[in-house]
Amino acid sequence: MFWxxxxxxxxxxxxxxxxxxxxxxxLKAVVWIAIIGGAVFLGTAAYGAIKGKSSPKRLP
Incomplete structure (x- = not known):
């Protein structure tokens, strides 16, 4: 019984x-995926902000 x-x-x-x-x-994998996703998002947003300044879009 003991065993x-x-x-x-x-x-x-x-x-x-x-x-x-x-x-x-x-949990570690999810954290790293979130960090990489955030970095890609910030990079894409920065690229769009820099690229969009040269050609402003106006409403007709």
Whole structure:
């Protein structure tokens, strides 16, 4: 009976460690994707602002 409890605790601990590492990896991946996406967005906005100043658009 004692070894069943110890075995169950070990299996639960390993499961929590695996789930925690997967969730941690996914969170890091989402953060890096957000950082890269923000940098691309800012770069595109800056390029559009610089490019758009030479030819102003007017309403008819």
């Amino acid at each position: 069943k409890i110890v075995g169950a605790l070990v299996v639960a601990w390993v499961a929590i460690m695996v789930i925690g590492s997967v969730v941690g990896f996914l």
